[in-house]
Amino acid sequence: MNSSPVRALSWTLPLMALLAGCYVSTQRHPGPMVATVDPLPPGTTTQYPAGPEEVLVLRIADPVRVRRPGQAADFPLYFYKKQARMNAGSWVFCGAGGRAEIILGGDASVRFLGYGSGVVGSPSRDEPMFFLHEVETAVVHFPELGQQVRLPGGAILAGVRGPFVIEREHDDILRVRNRSKSVGRLAYMDEQFQLSPGDVIDLPILDGSTAPREEDPGFQTQTGVDRQISFRGDVTLIPNGKGVRISATGENEVLGHGLRLRLEKGQEIWVDDFVTAAVAVAPDPVVPLPVVLDTNEGESADSEDAQDNSGSEDNK
Structure with a gap:
C-alpha cells in the first residue's frame, strides 16, 4: 500500500518534465533576434539585375x-x-x-x-x-x-x-x-x-557621390587652361592673370572646382587656377672641370728621392 504513491510519483515527474519541454526554450540567453521588418528589404538583389x-x-x-x-x-x-x-x-x-x-x-x-x-x-x-x-x-x-x-x-x-x-x-x-x-x-x-x-x-573620396554631374542646359561655361566654371544668373566673370574674378549683380549660381556657390548681390570672389603647375625647366648639364697634373710636385718628389738615395750611398 505504501509503494503506490511512490510509484505514481515516479511516473508523474518524468511526465511533467516532458510536458515542460514543450514550453521551455533551450536557446541560450539572449534569444535569437526578431526581424523588425517583415519581409526583409531586397538589399542589392534588385540593384543590379542580370x-x-x-x-x-x-x-x-x-x-x-x-x-x-x-x-x-x-x-x-x-x-x-x-x-x-x-x-x-x-x-x-x-x-x-x-x-x-x-x-x-x-x-x-x-x-x-x-x-x-x-x-x-x-x-x-x-x-x-x-x-x-x-x-x-x-x-x-x-x-x-x-x-x-x-x-x-x-x-x-x-x-x-x-x-x-x-x-x-x-x-x-x-x-x-x-x-x-x-x-x-x-x-x-x-x-x-x-x-x-x-x-x-x-x-x-567624399561622403557624398563623386559621380560625374550632368550638364544643365541653363548654365554657361567658361573654359581656361585648367579651369572650367559654369554659371547662370546675374554674374560677371573677369579673367585676370592665373584666375578669374566673379562678381554677383543678382541671383546666381556658380559651379567649378567641385564647388557650388550662390553669391549675394555685390559679393565678389577670386578663383585661383590652383591646378596650374609651372613647367619644370631642366637644369644646365654639369661640365666636369679638367684635371691638370702638377708637374712641379712630381719633379720635386723625384729630386727628394734622388737625394735620399745619394745620402744612403754616402753613409755606406
Whole structure:
C-alpha cells in the first residue's frame, strides 16, 4: 500500500518534465533576434539585375567568393573549382590576401590584388563594364574599342587597353596610375581629367557621390587652361592673370572646382587656377672641370728621392 504513491510519483515527474519541454526554450540567453521588418528589404538583389553579358571569374588565391544576380547568398571558389561563369549583375568578393581576375572579353579584365569587391556591369544597358565598390589594389585592362569602369565613390575611368592601376592610398584617398601607352579619361564630379601615359592622380573620396554631374542646359561655361566654371544668373566673370574674378549683380549660381556657390548681390570672389603647375625647366648639364697634373710636385718628389738615395750611398 505504501509503494503506490511512490510509484505514481515516479511516473508523474518524468511526465511533467516532458510536458515542460514543450514550453521551455533551450536557446541560450539572449534569444535569437526578431526581424523588425517583415519581409526583409531586397538589399542589392534588385540593384543590379542580370544582364546578357557573360564573364569568367578566376580564383588565383584564397579567399574569393561570388554571388549570382538576384540571389542573397554568395559561394566560395575552392581550390578544386577555381573558376565560374557569371552573368552581368554578379558580385565578386576578394578577401585580404586573396587574388581574383574577372575576364570580361575583348582583352578586357579586372584583377583584384587584396581586399576588394565589385559588380559586373552590362554595357548593353549603357552601364560601365565593371563597378568597383571596395578596392585595395586593382588592375584594369580595357578593350580596344574602349569602355568605362566606375570607381569607388562614383568617378568614371575610361580608356583603351591598359593597364590602369587603382590603389586605396588612404581611407579617403584613391590613387589612379596610367601605365598604358594611351591616354585615359577620368570624370570626377564636374571635372574632366586626361591621364597621359605615366600620369598619377589622387582623388578624394567624399561622403557624398563623386559621380560625374550632368550638364544643365541653363548654365554657361567658361573654359581656361585648367579651369572650367559654369554659371547662370546675374554674374560677371573677369579673367585676370592665373584666375578669374566673379562678381554677383543678382541671383546666381556658380559651379567649378567641385564647388557650388550662390553669391549675394555685390559679393565678389577670386578663383585661383590652383591646378596650374609651372613647367619644370631642366637644369644646365654639369661640365666636369679638367684635371691638370702638377708637374712641379712630381719633379720635386723625384729630386727628394734622388737625394735620399745619394745620402744612403754616402753613409755606406
